[in-house]
Amino acid sequence: MLRDQDGLCAICRVAPAVHVDHDHETGAVRALLCFNCNGGLGQFRDDPDVLRAAADYVAFHTLSQRVVALAAAAGLGPVRTVRLGEPPVGSHRRPGARGTSTRGIGRSSGARRREQAGEADG
Ligand SMILES: [Zn+2]
Structure with missing residues:
Protein backbone atom coordinates (compact mmCIF):
# COMPACT_ATOMS: atom_id res chain seq x y z
CA MET A 1 0.00 0.00 0.00
CA ASP A 47 -18.42 12.93 8.34
CA PRO A 48 -18.25 13.70 4.60
CA ASP A 49 -20.94 16.39 4.90
CA VAL A 50 -19.04 18.23 7.63
CA LEU A 51 -15.78 17.85 5.70
CA ARG A 52 -17.41 19.30 2.56
CA ALA A 53 -18.92 22.14 4.58
CA ALA A 54 -15.49 22.90 6.02
CA ALA A 55 -13.97 22.87 2.53
CA ASP A 56 -16.69 25.21 1.24
CA TYR A 57 -16.18 27.47 4.24
CA VAL A 58 -12.45 27.77 3.66
CA ALA A 59 -12.88 28.26 -0.10
CA PHE A 60 -15.55 30.93 0.39
CA HIS A 61 -13.49 32.96 2.81
CA THR A 62 -10.32 32.60 0.75
CA LEU A 63 -12.13 33.87 -2.36
CA SER A 64 -13.79 36.67 -0.41
CA GLN A 65 -10.44 37.87 0.86
CA ARG A 66 -9.02 37.78 -2.68
CA VAL A 67 -11.94 39.83 -4.02
CA VAL A 68 -11.47 42.43 -1.28
CA ALA A 69 -7.71 42.57 -1.98
CA LEU A 70 -8.26 42.88 -5.75
CA ALA A 71 -10.83 45.64 -5.26
CA ALA A 72 -8.46 47.51 -2.99
CA ALA A 73 -5.59 47.07 -5.47
CA ALA A 74 -7.82 48.40 -8.25
CA GLY A 75 -8.62 51.46 -6.15
CA LEU A 76 -12.31 50.62 -5.84
CA GLY A 77 -12.39 51.55 -2.19
CA PRO A 78 -13.68 49.45 0.65
CA VAL A 79 -15.63 46.39 -0.48
CA ARG A 80 -17.89 44.46 1.86
CA THR A 81 -18.30 40.79 1.10
CA VAL A 82 -21.79 39.32 1.29
CA ARG A 83 -22.55 35.75 2.26
CA LEU A 84 -24.85 33.77 0.02
CA GLY A 85 -28.41 34.07 1.28
CA GLU A 86 -27.84 37.43 2.93
CA PRO A 87 -29.88 40.35 1.69
CA PRO A 88 -27.91 42.92 -0.27
CA VAL A 89 -26.62 45.98 1.49
CA GLY A 90 -29.48 48.39 2.15
CA SER A 91 -32.15 45.69 2.12
CA HIS A 92 -34.21 45.32 5.26
CA ARG A 93 -35.84 42.05 4.24
CA ARG A 94 -34.36 38.64 4.82
CA PRO A 95 -34.76 36.08 2.01
CA GLY A 96 -37.90 34.02 2.41
CA ALA A 97 -39.37 36.30 5.05
CA ARG A 98 -42.42 37.38 3.01
CA GLY A 99 -45.39 36.13 4.97
CA THR A 100 -44.83 32.44 4.26
CA SER A 101 -43.21 31.57 7.53
CA THR A 102 -45.35 30.02 10.21
CA ARG A 103 -42.79 30.79 12.85
CA GLY A 104 -44.05 33.15 15.49
CA ILE A 105 -40.65 33.90 16.87
CA GLY A 106 -37.38 35.06 15.43
CA ARG A 107 -38.49 38.46 14.21
CA SER A 108 -35.56 40.74 13.86
CA SER A 109 -35.08 43.70 16.11
CA GLY A 110 -34.99 45.72 12.89
CA ALA A 111 -38.57 44.65 12.09
CA ARG A 112 -39.67 45.64 15.57
CA ARG A 113 -37.93 49.00 15.24
CA ARG A 114 -39.66 49.64 11.89
CA GLU A 115 -43.03 48.71 13.34
CA GLN A 116 -42.47 50.99 16.30
CA ALA A 117 -41.46 53.74 13.92
CA GLY A 118 -44.71 53.27 12.02
CA GLU A 119 -43.15 51.91 8.85
CA ALA A 120 -45.06 49.27 6.92
CA ASP A 121 -43.28 45.92 6.75
CA GLY A 122 -43.30 45.28 3.06
ZN1 LIG B 1 -2.05 14.23 4.42
Missing part, protein backbone atom coordinates in the same frame (compact mmCIF):
# COMPACT_ATOMS: atom_id res chain seq x y z
CA LEU A 2 2.86 2.37 0.87
CA ARG A 3 4.47 1.70 -2.51
CA ASP A 4 1.15 2.19 -4.32
CA GLN A 5 0.84 5.60 -2.65
CA ASP A 6 4.48 6.51 -3.43
CA GLY A 7 4.98 6.81 0.32
CA LEU A 8 2.66 9.80 0.47
CA CYS A 9 -0.60 10.51 2.25
CA ALA A 10 -3.68 9.42 0.26
CA ILE A 11 -5.40 12.76 0.94
CA CYS A 12 -2.89 15.61 0.73
CA ARG A 13 -0.34 13.62 -1.35
CA VAL A 14 2.45 15.76 0.07
CA ALA A 15 3.30 14.51 3.54
CA PRO A 16 4.67 11.05 4.32
CA ALA A 17 2.05 8.36 4.90
CA VAL A 18 2.55 7.32 8.50
CA HIS A 19 -0.90 6.17 9.67
CA VAL A 20 -2.97 3.18 8.61
CA ASP A 21 -6.42 4.74 8.36
CA HIS A 22 -9.42 2.55 8.88
CA ASP A 23 -13.19 2.84 8.98
CA HIS A 24 -14.06 3.09 12.65
CA GLU A 25 -17.39 1.31 12.17
CA THR A 26 -16.27 -1.65 10.10
CA GLY A 27 -12.57 -1.70 10.90
CA ALA A 28 -11.73 -1.94 7.19
CA VAL A 29 -8.40 -0.41 6.21
CA ARG A 30 -8.93 2.56 3.89
CA ALA A 31 -5.47 3.92 3.07
CA LEU A 32 -2.27 5.35 4.53
CA LEU A 33 -2.45 8.94 5.72
CA CYS A 34 -0.14 11.57 7.15
CA PHE A 35 -0.39 12.68 10.76
CA ASN A 36 -2.42 15.84 9.99
CA CYS A 37 -4.92 14.32 7.56
CA ASN A 38 -5.53 11.36 9.84
CA GLY A 39 -6.15 13.70 12.77
CA GLY A 40 -8.31 15.97 10.63
CA LEU A 41 -10.66 13.16 9.70
CA GLY A 42 -11.12 12.40 13.37
CA GLN A 43 -11.69 16.06 14.24
CA PHE A 44 -14.45 16.16 11.62
CA ARG A 45 -15.88 12.87 12.92
CA ASP A 46 -15.27 11.15 9.56
Whole structure:
Protein backbone atom coordinates (compact mmCIF):
# COMPACT_ATOMS: atom_id res chain seq x y z
CA MET A 1 0.00 0.00 0.00
CA LEU A 2 2.86 2.37 0.87
CA ARG A 3 4.47 1.70 -2.51
CA ASP A 4 1.15 2.19 -4.32
CA GLN A 5 0.84 5.60 -2.65
CA ASP A 6 4.48 6.51 -3.43
CA GLY A 7 4.98 6.81 0.32
CA LEU A 8 2.66 9.80 0.47
CA CYS A 9 -0.60 10.51 2.25
CA ALA A 10 -3.68 9.42 0.26
CA ILE A 11 -5.40 12.76 0.94
CA CYS A 12 -2.89 15.61 0.73
CA ARG A 13 -0.34 13.62 -1.35
CA VAL A 14 2.45 15.76 0.07
CA ALA A 15 3.30 14.51 3.54
CA PRO A 16 4.67 11.05 4.32
CA ALA A 17 2.05 8.36 4.90
CA VAL A 18 2.55 7.32 8.50
CA HIS A 19 -0.90 6.17 9.67
CA VAL A 20 -2.97 3.18 8.61
CA ASP A 21 -6.42 4.74 8.36
CA HIS A 22 -9.42 2.55 8.88
CA ASP A 23 -13.19 2.84 8.98
CA HIS A 24 -14.06 3.09 12.65
CA GLU A 25 -17.39 1.31 12.17
CA THR A 26 -16.27 -1.65 10.10
CA GLY A 27 -12.57 -1.70 10.90
CA ALA A 28 -11.73 -1.94 7.19
CA VAL A 29 -8.40 -0.41 6.21
CA ARG A 30 -8.93 2.56 3.89
CA ALA A 31 -5.47 3.92 3.07
CA LEU A 32 -2.27 5.35 4.53
CA LEU A 33 -2.45 8.94 5.72
CA CYS A 34 -0.14 11.57 7.15
CA PHE A 35 -0.39 12.68 10.76
CA ASN A 36 -2.42 15.84 9.99
CA CYS A 37 -4.92 14.32 7.56
CA ASN A 38 -5.53 11.36 9.84
CA GLY A 39 -6.15 13.70 12.77
CA GLY A 40 -8.31 15.97 10.63
CA LEU A 41 -10.66 13.16 9.70
CA GLY A 42 -11.12 12.40 13.37
CA GLN A 43 -11.69 16.06 14.24
CA PHE A 44 -14.45 16.16 11.62
CA ARG A 45 -15.88 12.87 12.92
CA ASP A 46 -15.27 11.15 9.56
CA ASP A 47 -18.42 12.93 8.34
CA PRO A 48 -18.25 13.70 4.60
CA ASP A 49 -20.94 16.39 4.90
CA VAL A 50 -19.04 18.23 7.63
CA LEU A 51 -15.78 17.85 5.70
CA ARG A 52 -17.41 19.30 2.56
CA ALA A 53 -18.92 22.14 4.58
CA ALA A 54 -15.49 22.90 6.02
CA ALA A 55 -13.97 22.87 2.53
CA ASP A 56 -16.69 25.21 1.24
CA TYR A 57 -16.18 27.47 4.24
CA VAL A 58 -12.45 27.77 3.66
CA ALA A 59 -12.88 28.26 -0.10
CA PHE A 60 -15.55 30.93 0.39
CA HIS A 61 -13.49 32.96 2.81
CA THR A 62 -10.32 32.60 0.75
CA LEU A 63 -12.13 33.87 -2.36
CA SER A 64 -13.79 36.67 -0.41
CA GLN A 65 -10.44 37.87 0.86
CA ARG A 66 -9.02 37.78 -2.68
CA VAL A 67 -11.94 39.83 -4.02
CA VAL A 68 -11.47 42.43 -1.28
CA ALA A 69 -7.71 42.57 -1.98
CA LEU A 70 -8.26 42.88 -5.75
CA ALA A 71 -10.83 45.64 -5.26
CA ALA A 72 -8.46 47.51 -2.99
CA ALA A 73 -5.59 47.07 -5.47
CA ALA A 74 -7.82 48.40 -8.25
CA GLY A 75 -8.62 51.46 -6.15
CA LEU A 76 -12.31 50.62 -5.84
CA GLY A 77 -12.39 51.55 -2.19
CA PRO A 78 -13.68 49.45 0.65
CA VAL A 79 -15.63 46.39 -0.48
CA ARG A 80 -17.89 44.46 1.86
CA THR A 81 -18.30 40.79 1.10
CA VAL A 82 -21.79 39.32 1.29
CA ARG A 83 -22.55 35.75 2.26
CA LEU A 84 -24.85 33.77 0.02
CA GLY A 85 -28.41 34.07 1.28
CA GLU A 86 -27.84 37.43 2.93
CA PRO A 87 -29.88 40.35 1.69
CA PRO A 88 -27.91 42.92 -0.27
CA VAL A 89 -26.62 45.98 1.49
CA GLY A 90 -29.48 48.39 2.15
CA SER A 91 -32.15 45.69 2.12
CA HIS A 92 -34.21 45.32 5.26
CA ARG A 93 -35.84 42.05 4.24
CA ARG A 94 -34.36 38.64 4.82
CA PRO A 95 -34.76 36.08 2.01
CA GLY A 96 -37.90 34.02 2.41
CA ALA A 97 -39.37 36.30 5.05
CA ARG A 98 -42.42 37.38 3.01
CA GLY A 99 -45.39 36.13 4.97
CA THR A 100 -44.83 32.44 4.26
CA SER A 101 -43.21 31.57 7.53
CA THR A 102 -45.35 30.02 10.21
CA ARG A 103 -42.79 30.79 12.85
CA GLY A 104 -44.05 33.15 15.49
CA ILE A 105 -40.65 33.90 16.87
CA GLY A 106 -37.38 35.06 15.43
CA ARG A 107 -38.49 38.46 14.21
CA SER A 108 -35.56 40.74 13.86
CA SER A 109 -35.08 43.70 16.11
CA GLY A 110 -34.99 45.72 12.89
CA ALA A 111 -38.57 44.65 12.09
CA ARG A 112 -39.67 45.64 15.57
CA ARG A 113 -37.93 49.00 15.24
CA ARG A 114 -39.66 49.64 11.89
CA GLU A 115 -43.03 48.71 13.34
CA GLN A 116 -42.47 50.99 16.30
CA ALA A 117 -41.46 53.74 13.92
CA GLY A 118 -44.71 53.27 12.02
CA GLU A 119 -43.15 51.91 8.85
CA ALA A 120 -45.06 49.27 6.92
CA ASP A 121 -43.28 45.92 6.75
CA GLY A 122 -43.30 45.28 3.06
ZN1 LIG B 1 -2.05 14.23 4.42
